[in-house]
Amino acid sequence: MAVFDSRKWSVLSRLKVHLLRYRGRIAAGFICVLLTNLFLLAAPRVTGYAVDSLKESITRDKLAYYALAVIGLALCEGLFRFSMRRLIIGVSRDIEYELRNDLFQLLERLSPSFYQTNKTGDLMSRATNDLSNVRMLLGPGIMYTANTIVVTVLAVVLMLRIDWRLTLLALLPLPVVSASVRHFGKKIHDLTEQSQAMLADLSARVQESMAGIRVVKAFVQEEYEIRDFDRMNQSLVAKNRELIRVQSVFYPTMELMIGIAVVVVIWFGGRQVIQGAISLGDFVAFTVYLARLTWPMIALGWVVNLLERGRASMERLNYIFDTVTEVRDDSHVLPEFEVEGSIEFRNLNFAYNGTPTLTNISLAIPKGKTVAIVGATGSGKSTLVELIPRLYNAPPNSLFIDGVAIEQIPLDALRRAIGFIPQDTFLFGETIRENIAFGVESAKDMDVQRAAEISHIDEDVQAFPNKYQTVVGERGITLSGGQKQRTAISRAVIRDPKILILDDALSSVDTYTEEQILHELKQVMRNRTSILISHRVSTVKEADEIVVLDKGEIVERGTHAELLAGDGYYAELHRRQLLEEELEVSD
Numbered sequence: 001m002a003v004f005d006s007r008k009w010s011v012l013s014r015l016k017v018h019l020l021r022y023r024g025r026i027a028a029g030f031i032c033v034l035l036t037n038l039f040l041l042a043a044p045r046v047t048g049y050a051v052d053s054l055k056e057s058i059t060r061d062k063l064a065y066y067a068l069a070v071i072g073l074a075l076c077e078g079l080f081r082f083s084m085r086r087l088i089i090g091v092s093r094d095i096e097y098e099l100r101n102d103l104f105q106l107l108e109r110l111s112p113s114f115y116q117t118n119k120t121g122d123l124m125s126r127a128t129n130d131l132s133n134v135r136m137l138l139g140p141g142i143m144y145t146a147n148t149i150v151v152t153v154l155a156v157v158l159m160l161r162i163d164w165r166l167t168l169l170a171l172l173p174l175p176v177v178s179a180s181v182r183h184f185g186k187k188i189h190d191l192t193e194q195s196q197a198m199l200a201d202l203s204a205r206v207q208e209s210m211a212g213i214r215v216v217k218a219f220v221q222e223e224y225e226i227r228d229f230d231r232m233n234q235s236l237v238a239k240n241r242e243l244i245r246v247q248s249v250f251y252p253t254m255e256l257m258i259g260i261a262v263v264v265v266i267w268f269g270g271r272q273v274i275q276g277a278i279s280l281g282d283f284v285a286f287t288v289y290l291a292r293l294t295w296p297m298i299a300l301g302w303v304v305n306l307l308e309r310g311r312a313s314m315e316r317l318n319y320i321f322d323t324v325t326e327v328r329d330d331s332h333v334l335p336e337f338e339v340e341g342s343i344e345f346r347n348l349n350f351a352y353n354g355t356p357t358l359t360n361i362s363l364a365i366p367k368g369k370t371v372a373i374v375g376a377t378g379s380g381k382s383t384l385v386e387l388i389p390r391l392y393n394a395p396p397n398s399l400f401i402d403g404v405a406i407e408q409i410p411l412d413a414l415r416r417a418i419g420f421i422p423q424d425t426f427l428f429g430e431t432i433r434e435n436i437a438f439g440v441e442s443a444k445d446m447d448v449q450r451a452a453e454i455s456h457i458d459e460d461v462q463a464f465p466n467k468y469q470t471v472v473g474e475r476g477i478t479l480s481g482g483q484k485q486r487t488a489i490s491r492a493v494i495r496d497p498k499i500l501i502l503d504d505a506l507s508s509v510d511t512y513t514e515e516q517i518l519h520e521l522k523q524v525m526r527n528r529t530s531i532l533i534s535h536r537v538s539t540v541k542e543a544d545e546i547v548v549l550d551k552g553e554i555v556e557r558g559t560h561a562e563l564l565a566g567d568g569y570y571a572e573l574h575r576r577q578l579l580e581e582e583l584e585v586s587d
Contacts, residue, residue, distance in 0.1 A: 014321060015134075015138065018095045018099070029091070035080040047070065050281070084143065096131055099131055100131055103317070106321065111391070114323060119201075125199055131313070133192075166278075169265060172260075184246060269283050328411070339409070343363075345364075348362070348394060348398040349398070357552050358552045372540030375549035380551075388406075421485075425481075426475060427476030427484055427487060431468065431470060438491055485507070486517070499530075502532050504534055506539055537570075
């Protein structure tokens, strides 16, 4: 049947390694499937013998014998059916667990560019709903497929032994069943794909609304958000209803075919019994065998639904699994490399999504020196420093750490040596202590407090009822912008990094607090390479060198005094900020 075309099911090839790992349990499960159905189909044969035997004479011994035989067969069937479900469904749960872990590990290693083109809600939907669909394919899908095949083959063989003509009449609906599976299987697959995509969009919408709840309330957009959610939700309901309508036609079609077969068998078989062509016991056994085929035929529709849903979901998961991590270690890394701290850009040109972002950047930062980078918004400041921890790949042989091309340095060794405070401050919904000690498992309470003192967040924390055990909420929602930035500074400082990068990390604090933090950071930055990005002259004026970027190019460089004397962009920025300070004082 086309629905089982091997080319269509190649999307499941990734599951082979998992299935092979549990081949012993799966094989045992299939043996249980076979034994379950042997005992299931032995009961009708015993019933047939009982009818013929009791037709001749009815005795207590005969009744007890056949009753015990049927009960014994039922108990054996139940035992092996339980074992079948425990083994095969259990394997599906274990594989789901492994797939979930593999997926999360991959998501953790993918480059930031992947998350810039994929919505969080969509990824969450794939990691939950789609994984559940794959688990249903591997569990009930495989189990009932095997069960249907075994029951059908055994029942048909036993029916043929009773009367081949009656068997052919009973199997007349099979071509219609095959055509139905082919037709409805494709529809179920397509509708499932569309439904899962719409559910992913809905999840992404909810995630964005919850993450941006403050903005929603500030702009009085609650009603708009509710209406938009309702619209998307109604579309999802409509799509699922369409899927249900297809299924509601599919399943009754299967039952109708069985019903037609039963009517034909009773009519033709009854005549065979009257004419003496077959015994009453054989006819009873035959009709029970046909009844045993009813559930497999109905289950076939359900199984096709499970398989098509699982296949559609595996296609969506493969989109993530097939994504190649752009930033990764290659075979030429130096395994024992230890970062000391000198940085050098050599004629670096970098383009993001095909758009040139940095042009001909040549800059050497000796170990232990502090370099500041200033420039207008969009000049490439953040992009430049994001190349250092390899959040993006710099072109080969254009960025060097301690004289070694950055692509030759193991990622773990590189990133462990860097304390990076990005422009967009992110805190986890845990305690302040856990946020500061993030990535430093050996951090002691005194280390956490010292790091907090350096960023001048300690005084604020001591005022909280639970102090360092205060839970900051999702994305640090309970803290102010300045408190979040200072917590992020503490998180970078506690790592005792060889390279410290602050990307506009003081933008949300007042100038007085900034001076205090910078005073403390002077001690931290001593003997370690530091890079400061800021729009404030007060933040960068004491750096060993100040670099001015404009449209991705270095247009000025020098000390604070040298740049003021040059009367360029930096001097203009300095004059403008002095004027702003004078206006604030006059107010």
